Amino acid sequence: MALAKDDGNWELCQECTALVYRPRLLRSRRVCPECGHHQRLTAEERIDTVTDPGSFVPAPQVSGGDPLGFADSRPYPERLAEARGRTGLRDAILYGTATIGGRRAVVAAMDFGFLGGSMGSAVGETVTRACETALRERIPLVLAITSGGARMQEGALSLMQMAKTAQAMRVLREAGLLSVCVLTDPTFGGVTASFATLGDVLIAERGARIGFAGPRVIAAATREELPRGFQTAEYLSERGLLDRVEARDGLRPLLARLLAVTSVVETAEVTAGESPGEEPQQASAQEEPTPYATLRLARDTRRPTALDYIWQICTDFVELHGDRLEGDDPAVVGGPALLDGRPVMIVAHQKGHTTDELVTRNFGLAHPEGYRKAQRLMRLAGRLGLPVVTLVDTQGAAPGIRAEDRGQSWAIAECLAATSELPVPVVSVLIGEGGSGGALALAVANQVLMLRHAVYSVISPESCSTILFGDPSHGPRMAAALRITAPDLLALGVVDGIVPEPPGGAQADPAAAAGHLKAAVRQALRELAGLSGDELRKHRYERFRVLGMIADD
Template sequence: MTLTTIQGADEAQWVLCQGCTTPLYRKRWTRGLKVCPECGNHARLTAPERLAQLFDPGALELLTIPAVTEDVLGFVDTVPYPTRLADARARTGLDEAVVCARGAIGGHPVVVAAMDFRFMAGSLGVGVGQLVTLAAETALVEQVPLLIVTASGGARMQEGPLSLMQMARTSAALGQLDEAGLLTISLITDPTYGGVAASFATLADVIVAEPGARLGFAGRRVIEQTIHQVLPERFQTAEFLLERGFVDLVVPRDRLRAELSRLLAAAAPGPHGELPDRPTDPRVSDPGLLPESDPWEQVRLARRLDRPTTLDYLAMAFTDFQELHGDRLGGDCPAVVGGTARLVGRPVMVIGHQKGHTAAELNQRSFGMPGPDGYRKAARLMRLAEKLRLPVVTLVDTPGAYPGADAEERGQAVAIAENLRLMAGLEVPVVSVIIGEGGSGGALALAVANRVLIFGNGVYSVISPEGCAAILWKDPAAAPRAAAALSGSARDLLRLGIVDGVIPEPEGGTGADPLRAADRLRAALVTAVDELSRMSPRALVTDRRERFRGFGTALTVETGLRSEREGVS
């Protein structure tokens, strides 16, 4: 088998776009990776075309994995199954509906299994299951990431229950890569349905989709015929699924290699660089060195709309940020953003609350108040960070968790509680920085860290001063008095040991000089991550758990039992 496709000698010079029916000059259309310049429709690529497009030039090596496909059932519909196989092989020049290769994308080694819809509609049978499984096992042996390019109409009916078993077979293979800490990426192309969609296509760490690609278990026609309803026009498209938290990225074909390269780079930590003219660690750890401040004024400063947001800091203090979307359960909360990035060359996972600078941005981001899908998205990214051994950096800036009825119906309290437990046990360094307002459990759900820092004008409290005043003083006007009583200023938090250090703000606040604030944030994070990276995974967990166990009484089971015995005697 070669990477050339079988084409007719008298191939037409013009093609008709299947999306908008515009006539396209074939050579121009081919140079444009078979994407319509008029409507953006992404035509199907063959597996050989896909591999040639994705791999670095000269970096492709086909895997000589035999595809064993047998007619075990003696299946005959309008023609015998062996006849269908022979016809598919003759038309495509392929042995099966998957082509496997090793090579590099952006210089990063990877194993790829690319499906070809031309071969019996990319149906999942024993041969396909075997090839995908062996590609995963090759990645496991070579300790490199796995990329699967999907294109399938569903299970191969001619193989009956043996086809069904391939869903479990391939899922188990991806599970082994999870255990080994190897990155898996799924590239969804149009269409991806049935057994492929319900197994390896959606089990990858990161799911990337081409624009307009359809993904689902049951096809649109089957659903409409079954429930007798007309489905939305965009139903099951990549864009539809991105909005609902099932897809991380929708990437046009001409950007795929670059975006995949960035993802692969995050899974291949190398030597990290140093800051040019690296400043002294800006963190202040002695509360006596911090000036006294009016607590209510500090709350107002923490809420200023000119303060840099998480996305602002990602642009100024980090490089190569790749935002990942969705909780894979049905939502993608805009109040939480996260993804891979580099901190002075070191790959990290950054997750933070996102507010905004204008009324429109605040409304779009729910004023930085996450719902359950926001916390579950954060949890998914933290688990991925742990799998890839990436430090986790969280940037906290929220009035609190979203207080709506729909959030409660979708398990707001459960989502927060699960994040607290998850963060307490992460076996990678975790550093949290309160960049503005840290409100209640909605903030803590992203701040169970080995090191917790805060900007000088930040605040962190169990409740807002307004809420406390309304409940305890029965008077909203008592908010300034409540702010003082709650002890949520940076100076108070450092005195209480709630935070480990304070990052001084530029004159006029972080909003007055965002670049200088970002420089100080970067320097503080580099120092903290460097310190923690010298610790073993178990030591990191122990350090974090002991940190939070220490808030309050120092009583232990041993001292409690001793006191009990002494009291009895």
């Protein structure tokens, strides 16, 4: 032990206290090979971990001054000079342009080693310049963040950097440019409460501690014992506050994929249909099941789920999580992906095949946080100009005290309104059960398509029977009365087209079903491709405006 300590080639892991051979530690980008603990990186090391090798072109660094003439035990300028000498940086941040997976982006990284990564004028100015550069060049922004908070030594001017950077991020948002914040250990205070959490996508590094007030401050103020894992990336992710938690070596591939699936300008032209067999055909040869038999087909747990279809019809799906408020609903999935090489935003209800999956996904019954996540992702698609494709498959929104207490109706209603105002094409496909408002929340589309054996209804036939007859036994009769099948709904104008299914239903041949689905979505997107944002909104408005039967006196 003593020998190893004396040898400059060994370093102690602060987490597991293992002695680690330094060259090995550097090779693993300072992730402890024994326990996986992610040690802090300098700004330069951080930029190396997230950008393509050799691609970073630094912008001139910004220096701050001493606006207050501040001194504690030592004058602030002395501390600044010392930090500059130690880190080789002008302040706690570096920025410039680089490529990630071959795509250009503005990249900035903060350095905790420079006065605790605190934000004074120089950091605020640099973040703002990074935003402005992204805006000018119309390329995405990637910020890698670590900070103890606002810098005390610059007083209220530090506080003002929160407003300044928040405004710059807002402008970027309005301009339809992607911003990604990579939150690393530790990220606290005024930085978390401004630009660090305003990115379109928030990725936290595994184990990172992130918060507003520090745990010691909270413990002292509340005199409560803090929950296990409090303020860690994993803990916050469960609360819907982050899109992803990623290990250090996964960051660059994830960022590369994210940039690729949200980059509208540089994508390949739509490729022609892969085979003529994929085009929708009329399913004339299929025998006609009764409405109730169709309902049972639609509910069959062997039927492909949304994720089954997503993996078959898209590539590079990057699932994003959380409603940024209180949770991540596993009953709703979504994120950008490539369809025929073109970026789209997918949002879908997700059920499952096995009992475990079904329980985990709450049988596809979404809670308010699910609808808020859907809304967030659709709005992001609207800003970035990505067409939205939704896959609808739910018996309805989750009934229950928890859902009601947290505004289930409000969440569904806001989702309907948010979808209606999107300036991008929206295509919805009912792939299984389309139950009530919980289904419609994801189906305010320009084109609403329906798989041949899917159903769409204001209420489940069994519930309808219970309300009208006092028991569910009249379900089959009500299934017919409610007109829940694709041909009936096509006739009523509720859906615009029927997607054929293979004989025996999608469950009999999921690959063939996915082929039909893909062809139908592709066709719908092609038909909507020429319309402007206003035209798409108007088209959607008119589409739903004419539905209903009224008799004017």
